[in-house]
Amino acid sequence: MGRKTKIRGWRKITSAAWGEPMDPQIYGDLDVDAGEILSFIEDVRAKTGAKVTVTHMVGKALAHALGENRDLNVRIYRSNFVQRDTVDVFFIVSMGEGTELSGVKVERADEKTVVEIAQELAERADKIRTGGDPEFGKTKRMLDKTPLRFLRWSIRLSAWLTADRDLDLKKYGLPRQAFGSVMVSSVGMFGIQHAYAPLAYYYRIPFLVLVGQVEQKPAVVEGKVVARPMLTISATMDHRYLDGFHAARLARSAREYLDNPRKFEPL
Numbered sequence: 001m002g003r004k005t006k007i008r009g010w011r012k013i014t015s016a017a018w019g020e021p022m023d024p025q026i027y028g029d030l031d032v033d034a035g036e037i038l039s040f041i042e043d044v045r046a047k048t049g050a051k052v053t054v055t056h057m058v059g060k061a062l063a064h065a066l067g068e069n070r071d072l073n074v075r076i077y078r079s080n081f082v083q084r085d086t087v088d089v090f091f092i093v094s095m096g097e098g099t100e101l102s103g104v105k106v107e108r109a110d111e112k113t114v115v116e117i118a119q120e121l122a123e124r125a126d127k128i129r130t131g132g133d134p135e136f137g138k139t140k141r142m143l144d145k146t147p148l149r150f151l152r153w154s155i156r157l158s159a160w161l162t163a164d165r166d167l168d169l170k171k172y173g174l175p176r177q178a179f180g181s182v183m184v185s186s187v188g189m190f191g192i193q194h195a196y197a198p199l200a201y202y203y204r205i206p207f208l209v210l211v212g213q214v215e216q217k218p219a220v221v222e223g224k225v226v227a228r229p230m231l232t233i234s235a236t237m238d239h240r241y242l243d244g245f246h247a248a249r250l251a252r253s254a255r256e257y258l259d260n261p262r263k264f265e266p267l
Helices: 009-017 035-048 054-068 114-130 134-145 148-164 244-259
Strands: 025-033 074-077 080-083 089-095 100-106 182-186 207-211 215-221 224-238
Touching: 025 035, 025 244, 035 054, 035 114, 035 224, 035 244, 054 089, 054 114, 054 182, 054 207, 054 244, 074 148, 089 114, 100 114, 224 244
Parallel strands: 089 182, 182 207
Antiparallel strands: 025 224, 074 080, 089 100, 207 224, 215 224
16 A cells, blocks of 8 residues: 555645535637638628627537537436437527626527528527517526525426426426527627636536637748637537547537538528
8 A cells, every 4th residue: 555645734625625526527629710700701791781790600610510410419318318309509698788698599500591590599689688588588587586595406406307308398487408409608799718618517418618709819821820810619518428539520510610601601
């Protein structure tokens, strides 16, 4: 048996504060040259009037990636991966000048154009902000009425019913598979280039993505260092769903879309 050393000082405090690691979250970044993305957005806005953003583009890229890798569009129930019927992307939207957050699930996002996604998201987000979305209203009223001491257990129960058991309790403010296949949020709108988000247990999704602000950075193009508009996409992933091999497959498909969106999007 090896020599023992007593745990002391700060490491003793941390040992008392935390137990063994039980969190399956892993993190990864994808740096993308945003030149083609910005050019495409400019063309789309000029030709359609749709207010497509970088976040919409990333959301569609993730939907494209999951559509190409259907075996990763799953949820966990008991000891099994259960295939999802559709690829749905949950976009986090800000309310009250950014002081509150809500979200919109765009269903069958892989089958929609980025313009359709942007228009649907804008319409639904506007209804949420103005109080015209009945589904969000029911959910908000239920949360407001639930005392904080009971909220943890009610969240666990609702996740079990609507995500694990796949029940649609929309009339009670609990929609089926509320967070879809993947979640997307923008921190670039706040001027942040790079950040990570926590992956809450009740989301029941394999990964969550944050979209940073596009910034001019040095990049190597044809052997020369030049300034290019660079976008950092950061992901928090659940290791139970994904390992490096699976994450690389998704990243490859998402990058393929973002590097050349005109190949996949009709204007």
